[in-house]
Amino acid sequence: MVRACVTGGAGFIGSGLVDRLSAAGVQVAVLDNLRTGRREFLDAALARPGVRFVEGDVLDPAALDDALQGCDWVFHLQANADVRDGLKHPRWDLEQNTIATAGVLEGMRAHGISRIAFTSTGSIYGEPEVIPTPEDAPFPVQTSLYGASKAACEGLIAAYAAGYGFTGVIFRLVSILGERYTHGHLIDFYRALKRDPTRLRVLGDGRQRKSYLYVQDCLDAMLALCERHRDEAGAHIYNLGRDETLTVAESVAILCEHLAVAPQVEHTGGARGWVGDSPHIHLDTARVRASGWHPRLTIAQAAVRTLRWLDANEYAWREPAVATWR
Amino acid sequence: MVRACVTGGAGFIGSGLVDRLSAAGVQVAVLDNLRTGRREFLDAALARPGVRFVEGDVLDPAALDDALQGCDWVFHLQANADVRDGLKHPRWDLEQNTIATAGVLEGMRAHGISRIAFTSTGSIYGEPEVIPTPEDAPFPVQTSLYGASKAACEGLIAAYAAGYGFTGVIFRLVSILGERYTHGHLIDFYRALKRDPTRLRVLGDGRQRKSYLYVQDCLDAMLALCERHRDEAGAHIYNLGRDETLTVAESVAILCEHLAVAPQVEHTGGARGWVGDSPHIHLDTARVRASGWHPRLTIAQAAVRTLRWLDANEYAWREPAVATWR
Numbered sequence: 254m255v256r257a258c259v260t261g262g263a264g265f266i267g268s269g270l271v272d273r274l275s276a277a278g279v280q281v282a283v284l285d286n287l288r289t290g291r292r293e294f295l296d297a298a299l300a301r302p303g304v305r306f307v308e309g310d311v312l313d314p315a316a317l318d319d320a321l322q323g324c325d326w327v328f329h330l331q332a333n334a335d336v337r338d339g340l341k342h343p344r345w346d347l348e349q350n351t352i353a354t355a356g357v358l359e360g361m362r363a364h365g366i367s368r369i370a371f372t373s374t375g376s377i378y379g380e381p382e383v384i385p386t387p388e389d390a391p392f393p394v395q396t397s398l399y400g401a402s403k404a405a406c407e408g409l410i411a412a413y414a415a416g417y418g419f420t421g422v423i424f425r426l427v428s429i430l431g432e433r434y435t436h437g438h439l440i441d442f443y444r445a446l447k448r449d450p451t452r453l454r455v456l457g458d459g460r461q462r463k464s465y466l467y468v469q470d471c472l473d474a475m476l477a478l479c480e481r482h483r484d485e486a487g488a489h490i491y492n493l494g495r496d497e498t499l500t501v502a503e504s505v506a507i508l509c510e511h512l513a514v515a516p517q518v519e520h521t522g523g524a525r526g527w528v529g530d531s532p533h534i535h536l537d538t539a540r541v542r543a544s545g546w547h548p549r550l551t552i553a554q555a556a557v558r559t560l561r562w563l564d565a566n567e568y569a570w571r572e573p574a575v576a577t578w579r
Numbered sequence: 580m581v582r583a584c585v586t587g588g589a590g591f592i593g594s595g596l597v598d599r600l601s602a603a604g605v606q607v608a609v610l611d612n613l614r615t616g617r618r619e620f621l622d623a624a625l626a627r628p629g630v631r632f633v634e635g636d637v638l639d640p641a642a643l644d645d646a647l648q649g650c651d652w653v654f655h656l657q658a659n660a661d662v663r664d665g666l667k668h669p670r671w672d673l674e675q676n677t678i679a680t681a682g683v684l685e686g687m688r689a690h691g692i693s694r695i696a697f698t699s700t701g702s703i704y705g706e707p708e709v710i711p712t713p714e715d716a717p718f719p720v721q722t723s724l725y726g727a728s729k730a731a732c733e734g735l736i737a738a739y740a741a742g743y744g745f746t747g748v749i750f751r752l753v754s755i756l757g758e759r760y761t762h763g764h765l766i767d768f769y770r771a772l773k774r775d776p777t778r779l780r781v782l783g784d785g786r787q788r789k790s791y792l793y794v795q796d797c798l799d800a801m802l803a804l805c806e807r808h809r810d811e812a813g814a815h816i817y818n819l820g821r822d823e824t825l826t827v828a829e830s831v832a833i834l835c836e837h838l839a840v841a842p843q844v845e846h847t848g849g850a851r852g853w854v855g856d857s858p859h860i861h862l863d864t865a866r867v868r869a870s871g872w873h874p875r876l877t878i879a880q881a882a883v884r885t886l887r888w889l890d891a892n893e894y895a896w897r898e899p900a901v902a903t904w905r
Contacts, residue, residue, distance in 0.1 A: 351673075355670075355673050389717040393718060398742065402734075405730070409673075409721075415723065416722075488720050529738070
């Protein structure tokens with residue numbers, strides 16, 4: 254890997270990836286529209302030689318073209334990651350995820366780049382019958398526009414791999430925790446309790462059970478697997494998660510202990526936090542573990558790191574990041 | 580079913596559907612851009628009261644809006660069906676299939692229509708490990724842009740079903756044969772042998788083994804299953820095919836016998852006819868058969884009907900239909 258383009262490189266996972274790549278001597282072009290990404294997250298990386306920032310959207314051909322110059326890998330992370338409000342804005346997932354990914358793939362073809370790493374999601378399994386859910390689970394029925402759009406992106410990448418000899422490394426992520434965490438129920442709850450520590454409104458019944466992974470553990474796996482498959486055309490698909498889960502009620506407990514608060518918890522009720530929410534996400538990670546990877550932090554440890562980072566970086570939660578792209 | 584919109588309603592399967600619906604007293608709005616559809620195929624239907632033709636593309640909002648007026652069902656058949664040349668024009672499957680279907684779904688929401696029947700394809704299974712391939716086969720890896728785009732459409736429909744209470748009836752078709760057949764290797768070979776009966780060029784090694792279904796058998800299943808699920812919100816997914824297969828060499832033999840020719844057959848070689856071709860398509864049809872449906876014609880019978888129709892309708896093969904949409 255000589256020169257990589259990271260779309261969404263100013264975001265939570267993306268900026269961590271840019272740090273890791275640039276620290277390893279890879280030249281990096283960061284493409285980010287700064288809708289949910291933050292310039293602050295790039296401060297350290299931009300101080301290194303060989304890192305440059307293209308402020309723009311993957312849907313803008315000129316910005317994409319600029320960012321792809323001379324690259325041998327693309328890490329395509331930019332996306333509409335707001336699974337919850339997909340039904341309010343059904344075009345967003347289509348445009349920011351499906352169409353944007355098609356554009357990135359065409360841009361790569363135009364530039365003669367054939368290696369792409371893609372952050373997909375455990376949401377593409379819908380509400381799976383098999384839990385923990387392996388990569389070759391029964392053909393899922395989509396339950397959210399977000400999941401549907403990420404599945405569409407995976408299909409495009411696999412078809413480019415089959416048709417044009419691309420190497421596509423696809424990561425189906427659980428929720429990621431850690432430094433620079435900007436989006437998810439933990440920051441929502443943290444912000445709510447900072448505003449009013451006496452009460453907390455929780456979507457659903459609090460028993461939704463999900464898996465989480467620490468961002469550096471996630472990046473360890475991504476970087477190792479890209480290296481492993483660098484010369485293997487085809488689609489290489491990996492679940493990334495931990496073999497443990499946490500209920501929403503348990504994460505509320507960790508948060509309340511951390512903040513030393515005891516709010517009245519109100520549940521909105523129902524097994525799902527919202528329409529399309531999967532009440533149980535637990536991915537089978539046998540495939541990635543067989544590659545030699547093991548996560549270092551437990552979910553609870555990752556949650557505490559996240560909370561400490563929020564404590565120390567008030568800017569990141571005081572003004573909510575713009576959650577959507579327009 | 581009172582009033583149905585059939586996109587692609589001047590095409591091979593679509594026009595057969597329009598005939599069946601209108602004969603049953605359903606009012607039908609046909610939306611077709613006549614790129615591969617043929618006005619001749621609508622002659623009988625347009626003579627019936629309650630059938631109207633909107634010449635236009637599903638991607639044209641005004642045409643779509645016109646066609647959707649007052650409908651309670653949408654049969655969304657319009658698509659780029661050219662699986663073979665997807666790699667030459669990677670935007671076509673994205674635009675004509677994925678984006679077009681997203682537009683149809685949004686149009687339906689705007690019109691308060693919540694029932695959609697969709698013609699998907701066995702190509703979405705890629706090169707499956709399980710043959711015959713059931714609907715809940717292991718999560719496939721896409722091998723063609725066509726398959727990827729149809730899988731993306733299915734995901735959108737399922738997400739609309741989960742999120743907006745739509746009823747989506749999804750049919751994964753094998754190759755369809757019968758009257759008004761306009762696209763596929765049988766018409767390609769027929770046309771080639773009419774031009775030169777002494778030689779025939781066959782893509783691949785001729786041993787590709789595929790399943791086929793007679794168009795009226797296909798329509799029987801589609802109509803019965805739409806009726807069955809009309810009041811059941813959700814995604815209802817059915818393979819439609821026959822529990823038999825034919826090799827390309829066997830269909831060449833049927834064709835040569837029909838035309839009474841004995842060409843020198845040249846194979847281009849390789850297990851696949853083209854990149855992304857699945858050398859073995861055989862869908863498990865236990866689910867549709869459990870609904871009481873049984874196909875009436877064997878593949879050989881369907882092939883002979885197809886050839887007799889070509890004999891009697893020279894206009895349909897003498898000038899090749901425009902195979903692509905622009």
